[in-house]
Amino acid sequence: MSVQLNRFMSVMVAGALVALTMATPAGAVFDPIGTEPVAPYAQPVDASVPKRGCTTTPADPKNTVSSTPAVQVIYAWHEGNGNNYEAYVERIAKIVDRMDWLLDESTNYDQHIKTSCRTGYDTSTYSGYAHALVIPEKIELADTTGETGPYAIADDLWAAGYDHDNRKYLVFEDFNGTATAHCGSVCVATTDDWDSATMMHELIHLHDVDHAKVSEVPNTFSLNDIMISQYNDWQIDQEFNTYYDPSETSALFYTSSYPDTRKVNLATLAQLTTPTCCDVGYSNDLLTAQERTIEATAPYSSPTGFSVSGGGWMQVTPPGSDGQVSARYYDGRRSLTMNVQSHAEGFVSITRKPAVTAGQRYKFFARLTTGTSGNVKLRLSWYNGSNSLISTSDSSLYALTSSWQEYNVSAIAPSGTATVQLSVVSPSGQNFSYLTDSWQLNHCNNTGNTPDGCRLSG
Ligand SMILES: [Zn+2]
Known part of the structure; x- marks a missing residue:
């Protein structure tokens, strides 16, 4: 052997x-x-x-x-x-x-x-x-x-x-x-x-x-x-x-x-049964494939399923160097580019707000990188059944690097929560661009197997 x-x-x-x-x-x-x-x-x-x-x-x-x-x-x-x-x-x-x-x-x-x-x-x-x-x-x-x-x-x-x-x-x-x-x-x-x-x-x-x-x-x-x-x-x-x-x-x-x-x-695979939701397993995700990978939208255009507000504008990442493009524009993989402008706090969000259960823990993962330098944080925004904001849960502020690192924030959905919105937030006063990809919204119900019931980082 x-x-x-x-x-x-x-x-x-x-x-x-x-x-x-x-x-x-x-x-x-x-x-x-x-x-x-x-x-x-x-x-x-x-x-x-x-x-x-x-x-x-x-x-x-x-x-x-x-x-x-x-x-x-x-x-x-x-x-x-x-x-x-x-x-x-x-x-x-x-x-x-x-x-x-x-x-x-x-x-x-x-x-x-x-x-x-x-x-x-x-x-x-x-x-x-x-x-x-x-x-x-x-x-x-x-x-x-x-x-x-x-x-x-x-x-x-x-x-x-x-x-x-x-x-x-x-x-x-x-x-x-x-x-x-x-x-x-x-x-x-x-x-x-x-x-x-x-x-x-x-x-x-x-x-x-x-x-x-x-x-x-x-x-x-x-x-x-x-x-x-x-x-x-x-x-x-x-x-x-x-x-x-x-x-x-x-x-x-x-x-x-x-x-x-x-x-x-x-x-x-034909030799597997048809998958049916839902039971408890190591990992799960509440997003769509497009919300995770941004691959269904063409380079330069506005990414389907995402919204931007405040200081900045977004596009599906144009062709560029291997290290900055997810992974290579011409093999179909895509990432989202946010061009941060200094006049206000900037937000890139998934437009859709997935349904969540109050009292349960959720974890938002995203990969982020920049060719220059800048700071962002991840945010979970909790909404009630009337689509009114209840509160937000933020990660710490991350200084982005030139490698595609995975970042995350997790929190328990507060009382009265019906849905959650995922955002990457760039504080005002910055002028730089960052790229993001591989978003995931994990429902941390894997109790007893991982420390917080969420899938592990990495
Ligand atoms: Zn092998």
């Missing part, structure tokens, strides 16, 4: 994948068991992880042409390390349960993996469910003395009759293999390092999602995400703006940097 560079779609010219794996234990017996990530917070113990169960009616796994799209879980073995299916079948099922848990737990949307099961087992017991879910397959094409790549896995499955377009194959390799994703004769997500985040990372790659990029800065990775640090993190796109937005499945995001022009939304 090794660092694996692989194009996961043969038609892709960009979007090369990097999948790191852990060291192979020495000795004759291969140990595939990996370590589960514990960020943004610890996962539940095995006994508390909900059992995913079978989505499809148990059937012949080699004849799924008329079945709903689903994942097919495979235990892959070869002569070199032998067939340890019975030893591992329940462990693999539990990892799939955890994959389903982390998808559902990432956001306040209820969404699950669709699983394919075979006939012949009593799925009311855990052992029966595991045996129906996980199918053993000897990989005849495997390299029994060295590393086996995903091409051999895909070709072997196809030859064995696991050849349906409506299946994504999750292949748990009990030998020296690779953590990667590959669509060849069939689409396979493979790993010889078995943990839920590594396998989920590879399954997400099969939806054309690259490693998570910071939206504003070319070729910079978003560090707190399953699509870059699956060894530490299990959460999926906590900002709702990189590749996954279950609240608006028509929204699409650039998954990689220029010149790649693919746009995706993981929430539409």
Whole structure:
């Protein structure tokens, strides 16, 4: 096993994948068991992880042409390390349960993996469910003395009759293999390092999602995400703006940097159930995709959904240097530019006032930068049901820098609140321009998991 560079779609010219794996234990017996990530917070113990169960009616796994799209879980073995299916079948099922848990737990949307099961087992017991879910397959094409790549896995499955377009194959390799994703004769997500985040990372790659990029800065990775640090993190796109937005499945995001022009939304993957609102999860957002990313409006024009008042005027950021444009004007990403004027306090606001609940905590995140220097603060303005202002909650005053830093303010909605308005406020007496992007309004209802119930910064 090794660092694996692989194009996961043969038609892709960009979007090369990097999948790191852990060291192979020495000795004759291969140990595939990996370590589960514990960020943004610890996962539940095995006994508390909900059992995913079978989505499809148990059937012949080699004849799924008329079945709903689903994942097919495979235990892959070869002569070199032998067939340890019975030893591992329940462990693999539990990892799939955890994959389903982390998808559902990432956001306040209820969404699950669709699983394919075979006939012949009593799925009311855990052992029966595991045996129906996980199918053993000897990989005849495997390299029994060295590393086996995903091409051999895909070709072997196809030859064995696991050849349906409506299946994504999750292949748990009990030998020296690779953590990667590959669509060849069939689409396979493979790993010889078995943990839920590594396998989920590879399954997400099969939806054309690259490693998570910071939206504003070319070729910079978003560090707190399953699509870059699956060894530490299990959460999926906590900002709702990189590749996954279950609240608006028509929204699409650039998954990689220029010149790649693919746009995706993981929430539409056919092997997942339709997302439904609302439950409690790690992250959530009360804004629309346009309010978060400003991508639907052309450069130079007035940003749809935003208003300005006081000292200044705004526009969708014109083309410019990579560091100042979000991220590059020509790959479709946008930011908002506020040109601050000194005669009065200036406000950039989301025009719409999302509904909130009095007594609950909310957190407003925004990324901000400037090519010069200047000071701003973030503001939550609380309104009652008659659209009258009750009070405001401000962050401290921030001296902006030349990097796209994330800032935030959080507060509890006061008694009588019905809606909230989000604003960036520039005190009077300044003449400068700043850029803003990646807004998010988080309802901090994740009580007991993060300190204030909000998603973490970063
Ligand atoms: Zn990867």
